Amino acid sequence: MIDTTIKIQHLSAAYQGKTALKDIDVAIKPQNITGIIGPNGAGKSTFMKALLGLVPNTSGEIVFGGKAIREVRKKIAYVEQRSELDLSFPIDVFGVVLLGTYPSLRLGQRPGKKEKEHAIQALEKVGMSNYAKRQISELSGGQLQRVFIARALAQGAEWIFLDEPFVGIDAVSEKKIFSILKELKEEGKTLLIVHHDLHKVEAYFDEVILLNQELIAAGPVSEIFTAENLQRAYGEIISQLKGAENK
Ligand code: ADP
Ligand code: MG
Numbered sequence: 001m002i003d004t005t006i007k008i009q010h011l012s013a014a015y016q017g018k019t020a021l022k023d024i025d026v027a028i029k030p031q032n033i034t035g036i037i038g039p040n041g042a043g044k045s046t047f048m049k050a051l052l053g054l055v056p057n058t059s060g061e062i063v064f065g066g067k068a069i070r071e072v073r074k075k076i077a078y079v080e081q082r083s084e085l086d087l088s089f090p091i092d093v094f095g096v097v098l099l100g101t102y103p104s105l106r107l108g109q110r111p112g113k114k115e116k117e118h119a120i121q122a123l124e125k126v127g128m129s130n131y132a133k134r135q136i137s138e139l140s141g142g143q144l145q146r147v148f149i150a151r152a153l154a155q156g157a158e159w160i161f162l163d164e165p166f167v168g169i170d171a172v173s174e175k176k177i178f179s180i181l182k183e184l185k186e187e188g189k190t191l192l193i194v195h196h197d198l199h200k201v202e203a204y205f206d207e208v209i210l211l212n213q214e215l216i217a218a219g220p221v222s223e224i225f226t227a228e229n230l231q232r233a234y235g236e237i238i239s240q241l242k243g244a245e246n247k
Contacts, residue, residue: 003065004030004158004190006051011060013043013050020046024060024215028207033181033191035205035221037198039234042212044194045081045163051192052078052161064159072159074103077152081163081194082144087137093147094132097122100154115154122153126180142173149180160184163194178204201225 006028013021020043028034036044050058053069064072077100100122101115111119123129126146136144145165152160160181166174185191185206195201201208201221208224210216216233217224 002158005065006159006190006192007061007063008051009061011047011050011058011062013046013055013058015046015055015057019213020055021050021211022214024211026209026215026218028190028192028209030065030190031185031188032206033185033193033204034207034209035201036192036194036209036211037196037201037233038211038216040196042233044196044211047209047211048078048161048163048192048194052076074155075157076159076161077155077157078161079145079148079152079163079165082141082167087144089136091136092132093123093128093134093136093139094119096136096147097150097154100151100157103155118156119150119154122150123147125153126150127176140170140173141167142169142177145169145173145177146180149177149184153184157189159190159192161192164196165193166195166197166200198230 008024008026008028011021011024012019024047036047038044046055049055051062062069064076069076097119098111098115101111101118105111105115120129123132126149128143128146128150131139131143136147139147149160165177169177181191181193193205195204202225205221207219208221209218210224210229210233212233217229
C-alpha cells in the first residue's frame with residue numbers, strides 16, 4: 001500500500017492581500033478520517049483548496065506521500081461545499097459517477113466498458129444503483145453526497161476530500177454516509193473532511209485539525225478535542241454557548 005501521509009509546512013494563503021491561513025505546519029495521517037474543525041470563516045475550505053493547489057496566493061510546502069500534487073492529482077477526489085455547486089446542470093447520476101473515470105482516460109478517449117463497470121460498482125457501493133438514470137437536480141442532499149462519493153470511488157482515489165458533506169442532510173442519511181466513509185477508511189483510503197458542527201466530532205474523526213487562520217491544535221481527537229482548545233479556536237462563540245446552557 002502506498003504511503004498517503006500529507007505533510008504540510010509553512011502553509012500560508014491569502015485573498016487579495018488578506019491573510020486566510022498563517023504558517024501552518026501539520027501532517028495528515030494515512031488511512032484515517034481527519035476532521036478540519038473551526039468557526040465560520042476560519043479558513044477550513046481555504047485549507048482544503050490550498051492543499052489542492054486551488055488558491056492562487058499560497059506559499060509553503062505540501063507533499064502527498066512524498067510526492068508533489070501534480071504527480072498524484074488523479075488520485076485525489078474533492079467534493080466541494082454544496083453551496084458552491086451548480087446543480088441545475090443537466091446530467092444524470094450515472095453520468096456524474098462516470099466523470100470520476102475521466103482523469104484516467106487519454107486525451108479524447110471516451111469511457112469504455114471498463115470505466116462503465118467501475119461506475120456501476122461505485123454506485124452499488126453507496127447504495128444508489130436504482131437512481132442511475134435520475135437527474136442530479138432531483139436528488140435529496142443525502143443522495144447527492146452519496147453520488148459524489150461514488151464519483152470519488154470510480155476515480156480510484158486514494159485521498160478523499162469532502163467539504164461540509166453533512167450540511168443540510170437528515171440524520172438518517174448522515175449516518176448512512178458516515179458508515180460508507182468508515183468503510184472506505186477500512187479499505188485504506190485517507191479521508192479529510194471539513195466539518196463545523198461540534199456535536200459529532202468525537203464520534204466521527206480519528207484525528208482533528210483545529211483551525212482559526214493559524215493552527216490551534218492537531219492530533220488524535222481524544223487529545224485535541226478539549227474545552228481549552230475549543231475556547232482558543234472559537235473564542236467568544238463557545239463562551240456564548242456555555243452561557244446559554246447555564247440559563
Ligand atoms: P471556512 O470554510 O472556515 O468558513 P473559508 O476558507 O471559506 O472559511 O474563508 C476564510 C476567509 O477567506 C474568510 O474571511 C472568507 O471571507 C475569505 N475568502 C474565502 N474565499 C474567498 C475568495 N474567493 N475571495 C476572497 N475572500 C475569500
Ligand atoms: Mg467553508
